[in-house]
Amino acid sequence: MPEPPLILVTNDDGVHSPGLHAAAEAVAGLGDLLLVAPATQQTAMSRAFVTDGEAGVIKRAVVHIAGRAVPGYAVSGSPVMAVTHAVLELADRPIALCVSGINYGENIGGAIGVSGTVGAAFEADALGIPAIAAAITAQVSEWRTFGTVDWTAARHFTRLLARQVLENGMPEGVSVLNLNVPRGATTRTELRRTVQSQQPYYVRQAPEQARPLGQPYQLPVEVVVDRDRLEPGTDIHAIVCDQVASVTPLTWQMTARTDWMPPAGPGQA
Numbered sequence: 001m002p003e004p005p006l007i008l009v010t011n012d013d014g015v016h017s018p019g020l021h022a023a024a025e026a027v028a029g030l031g032d033l034l035l036v037a038p039a040t041q042q043t044a045m046s047r048a049f050v051t052d053g054e055a056g057v058i059k060r061a062v063v064h065i066a067g068r069a070v071p072g073y074a075v076s077g078s079p080v081m082a083v084t085h086a087v088l089e090l091a092d093r094p095i096a097l098c099v100s101g102i103n104y105g106e107n108i109g110g111a112i113g114v115s116g117t118v119g120a121a122f123e124a125d126a127l128g129i130p131a132i133a134a135a136i137t138a139q140v141s142e143w144r145t146f147g148t149v150d151w152t153a154a155r156h157f158t159r160l161l162a163r164q165v166l167e168n169g170m171p172e173g174v175s176v177l178n179l180n181v182p183r184g185a186t187t188r189t190e191l192r193r194t195v196q197s198q199q200p201y202y203v204r205q206a207p208e209q210a211r212p213l214g215q216p217y218q219l220p221v222e223v224v225v226d227r228d229r230l231e232p233g234t235d236i237h238a239i240v241c242d243q244v245a246s247v248t249p250l251t252w253q254m255t256a257r258t259d260w261m262p263p264a265g266p267g268q269a
Helices: 018-027 079-090 109-113 116-126 152-168 235-241
Strands: 006-010 032-038 058-065 068-075 095-104 131-136 176-181 191-193 201-204 221-224 245-250
Touching (some): 006 079, 018 032, 018 058, 018 131, 109 201, 116 176, 131 152, 152 245
Parallel strands (some): 006 032, 006 095
Antiparallel strands (some): 058 068
């Protein structure tokens, strides 16, 4: 009998995030699970590798998913480090699918480039593993507090995509499927294919008053949407305006489609 596919579940919120457990529950039964995630909250880390004194420390974690114990590991480091250590050290066979999430806070528009959830999925793709990034809408204040969430719809859509990828592979030319689910969605909510909006979405704000520059400070974040200029068919439009679930096929190929040419240099006409 062939072995079941091995599914890596990771995130950027940490190994004890309820969202990670929801992602694992979503794909339980589709294969064997391997849970590897940062030991601490690592939101907005994109594809960073950290090099502090504790980087790379791995500790076993007891995680119970769907009534059974699942191997879990907490990695001191960023989300992409969790994926890399999972592939190079912790998996006992090739990983068939990586599910990154379910993140507290939507990863749409310009926020995609900052997201540690999406960064982990891209790292899996770079290592030859099909990947899904999943998120549910949340207030900025919930990013680090793990507010109460009904995960039913997010689990449902994550499982739908995971099953499709395991059965049919990733679509041609696609690196990551980026799923975002509105907080009020149900299993009957539309799942819409979208494109990435060019609006930044999460915008850092200047301090309201002068502050001591020599002291630590976090610039506040606000969600900003210009509805008058919002492109139809985009992830932000689906989530903010239509309140439907959005899935955007992504690639890390960032070369712009343009007819632009650099100025002629020496030896050129």
